[in-house]
Amino acid sequence: MKQDQNYLWWQSGIIYQVYPRSFQDSDGDGVGDLCGIISRLDYLKWLGITAVWVSPIYPSPMADFGYDISDYCGIHPLFGTMDDFDKLLKEVHKRDMKLILDLVPNHTSHKHAWFEESRSSKDSPKRDWYIWQDAQEDGSEPNNWLSVFGGSAWEWDKQTEQYYYHAFLKEQPDLNWRNPEVQQAMFDVMRFWLDKGVDGFRVDVMWHMIKDEKLRDNPANPDYKAHQATYEQLIPAYSTDQPEIHNIVAKMREVTDAYEERVLIGEIYLPVHRLVTYYGQNNNGAHLPFNFTLITLDWDARSISSHVDEYEGALPEGGWPNWVIGNHDQPRITSRIGREQAKVAAMLLLTLRGTPTLYYGDELGMRDVPIPADRIQDPQGLNMPDKDLSRDPARTPMQWSEKDYAGFTTTEPWLPLPNNYQRVNVEVQKEDQYSMLSFYRRLIKLRQQEPALHVGDYQPVITSGPLVAYTREKDGKKFMVVLNLSHKPCTLKEEHQHYTGKVVLATDPEREGEAVKGSFNLYGDEGILVELAKSMAY
Helix, strand or coil, X not given: CCCCCCCCHHHHCCEEEECHHHCCCCCCCCCCCHHHHHHCHHHHHHHCCCEEEECCCCCCCCCCCCCCCCCCCCCCXXXXXXXXXXXXXXXXXXXXXXEEEEECCCECCCCCHXXXXXXXXXXXXXXXXXXXXXXXXXXXXXXCCXXXXXXXXXXXXXXCCEEEECCCCCCCCEECCCCHHHHHHHHHHHHHHHHHCCCEEEECCHHHCCCCCCXXXXXXXXXXXXXXXXXXXXXXXXXXXCCCHHHHHHHHHHHHHCCCCCEEEECCCCCHHHHHHHHCHHHCCCCEECCCHHHHCCCCHHHHHHHHHHXXXXXXXXXXXXXXXXXXXXXXXXXXXXXXXXXHHHHHHHHCCXXXXXXXXXXXXXCCCCCCHHHCCCHHHHHCHHHCCCCHHHCCCCCCCCCHHXXXXXCCCCCCCCCCCCCCCHHHHHCCCCCHHHHHHHHHHHHHHCHHHHCCEEEEECCCCCEEEEEEEECCEEEEEEEECCCCCEEECHHHCCCEEEEEEECCHHHCCCEEECCEEECCCCEEEEEECHHHHC
16 A cells, blocks of 8 residues: 555544444354454455444443443453453554544443442532533423433432433433543543553544533524434534533543544534534644534535535645544445445545545445344434334444354344345455445555545536536546436536546446546446546646
């Protein structure tokens, strides 16, 4: 791989999210674990991945599958031991890859020692570590804030006769980040893992971490639709994205920057103009505030083109872009836009300027699996059964082979597998040059070999209809990406006839090697990557 020496690993590389419960089971209990991840690192290296992000593996009652942490400096026995973690870190580094951990600083488990101490008494020294409030005069909640997982965000505590705030489950009380002791405790957690040698953190719900000091009511959402989660009934104007958060993120960045070449990534679902503020003043915030545009937008060429350009234009000087098409909270890309467009989405993700993040299994074209009602486990689905909002369908086990249980485990897995796993799996697709996996691997290899594609300049190409097109250029080498986001044939019109070159990668390999000049004709659901003639690079 040609690595540009002027860029850091998190700028030129590719991040791959592992959901540990579902990646590989090594001990036959139906749930993935750390030793399972270790056994599959050679696959990730073969694919071309440079950084592995592992969702939470800490001790937890598992009310929200690890996002309710009871000990930030341990490993849940379900996933293994600290020795297993140390081995994972060593094996990742041995393969010249990086390891990123999930950090969940907004809330703890209600079983965390901090919260147990906090709720023990109003006079507890840790009382102010969480957000406690008296009831209103009529006994009702302190304000109208709602939980993301349904219902009120306030839970009454009989023992101390106050409410505590939880943005998610009642088993996930929010920490009070206005308290300097809370800040220092979490910074110490970061240092614990950084001292071990982890390469950075993906920070869960970063934009939630500070709340309005006056706890004002959130305004009603005039655009709320009945099918949406109840949380969407209000605009979270006072419960999220408060100005003080940027000082907190800057402090987290200071902790990270005390170590060499570590990365701070923020999970932030906000419009572009607010998202980019998380880079911080003079880029002293998150290195990569996650950009979920490709997840939240309709799959429409005009929308995507304009938002890419809006994002590029909104980035602060020195701010590095990033792109995501899937994660553990959202339906899989194949289920959102269809199997025919999934390769087009892969080409978009891996050729836009900035760091791409892949979600495990998307490289196989894995799709959401229907979960029978009696097997739903996700609290978001269980708490709002009429809304069909369970995240379980996108969290099913990785499909490795034709063997029983797809080679993931030797027993009934924690979530069901699809009925086509014997056809859609790593072993079968490795041998098929036309498969989704082969396409991903070839695309990743080309991206990482060509500085123009992983760190080069981005320039939009004006198109009409369902086409998205742009160029990537560095050191005199220039590529053009043309993507058809529809099922119908399309033409990049003759006004672009000054572009000439050769197709070096395409969603249909038969296209590769073809010379193109002037009008570019594309089949439906097709994407092509063209290396432009030298004269076109200037």
